[in-house]
Amino acid sequence: MITHSFSTQLYIDGQRTDGESNTVLAVRNPATEQTIAEVPDASVADVRRAITAARHAFDEGPWPRMTPDERAAVLLRMAEEMERRIPELVAVNIAEAGSVRALAETLQTRVPIAHLRDMAQRVMPAFAWERPVDPTIMPGVGISQGILRREPYGVCALIAAYNFPFFLSMMKLIPALAAGCAVVLKPAPATPLESLLIGDFADAAGLPPGVLNVVTGDIEAGRELTTDPMVDLVSFTGSDAVGRKVYAQAAASMKKVVLELGGKSATIVRADGDLDGAVRSAFFGITTHAGQGCSLLTRTIVHESVHDEFIDRLHKLLGQVRVGDPADESTTMGPLISQAQRDKVEKLIRAGEQAGARIVCGGGRPAHLDRGYFVEPTLFADVDRSMTIAQAEFFGPVGVVIGFRTDDEAVRIANDSPYGLSGAVWSADTVAAYELAARIRTGSVAINGGGAGVTPRAPFGGYKQSGIGREWGEFGLDEYLQTKSVAWAAR
Known part of the structure; x- marks a missing residue:
């Protein structure tokens, strides 16, 4: 086991909680093959609790109704807490993902935090959250005019891969939170520890309960996230084979799907x-x-x-x-x-x-x-x-x-x-x-x-079987927003 100062419990509705059962997932150091931690293997009931918390936070809570500036302030506080605990993130990344130190200290940790700061400091203040529709003379209507609004998509299931645990979780979490969504984050079973740490950062920043939920689990947990009708959007990073299953499972309830898959x-x-x-x-x-x-x-x-x-x-x-x-x-x-x-x-x-x-x-x-x-x-x-x-x-x-x-x-x-x-x-x-x-x-x-x-100033995503949609910066933010037109006739 490794020595760590954070909880390995599930993070649901702003609280640390045990899984419904006593079943656990062993986290192994791939360089030594030794078990370094155990985390809950979340049941379907656990995942439903997390989805319900996110649904309530989105439908009834303050987060989607806060101004972009107010949300940005919370995100900056999260970035500050992450920066304070970089040595811990690096140590955990080396132990669970097998990264060499140079990679652990840059792409695995500092780069996603830089993306978080960029979202809060550059993208959100300049983003066109609302813009006017130019007046148009329409036959039988008169002069039509209005506003285009960009609104959060809703409850998002974020499913990350094992190779860059913190980086991939953050590339999904940053735009989802910036947009005003509520999320359930599921890290890969092999590398869950860094994502569990994000619950600590949310608490320190004052993120409202239910806006972020972190569940650790495997196939059953993932299937619940991709099929539950209370989830509006699924963002998945992983193999193209699993990506096709995610796409199919989400289709029954017409969820939006963002996929970042394989490459050659x-x-x-x-x-x-x-x-x-x-x-x-x-x-x-x-x-x-x-x-x-x-x-x-x-x-x-x-x-x-x-x-x-x-x-x-x-x-x-x-x-x-x-x-x-x-x-x-x-x-x-x-x-x-x-x-x-x-x-x-x-x-x-x-x-x-x-x-x-x-x-x-x-x-x-x-x-x-x-x-x-x-x-x-x-x-x-x-x-x-x-x-x-x-x-x-x-x-x-x-x-x-x-x-x-x-x-x-x-x-x-x-x-x-x-x-x-x-x-x-x-x-x-x-x-x-x-x-x-x-x-x-x-x-x-x-x-x-x-x-x-x-x-974060350029999009990331693929053609063909490498995925659907784009991540990073304003391009990633756009995936988590709906466009609504509010129009009226001038009299």
């Missing part, structure tokens, strides 16, 4: 591209959080004239990775989240070998580690775009390299995927790079290492 994002490296920069980009796509990121660039499409040199350079760089326990500050790549995830990745690696692809490096487990869910950083060459390893999302530290001759061929390979979340182009010819970026069917493209990154 491609980088195109032209003959004139910066090879050093492209190699570093591919390196980080393979090794960042052991490849457990839906937008990571794991499919590299390289011009045949620089193909072999690219592979040689990337091979050398991957040889410098220090795989091990992320609690050790010398570690540069940690474990996968579970034995089941490692089994999946290893099965795909074997499928690549059997299909005739060549393993340049990796392909197994680190010999110096006898426990923990580790896989070596792995690189495949001689890959055909039709192979399973070129189509399936590994969600592990595995990259594939595919050669091309012409720009048209590169675009066809990049778009030959059921996914479309992110992408990249490397070329000294920035006009050609932009034209390629415009042709790739994906939600974002970085040219020569630039791009939106994780700024």
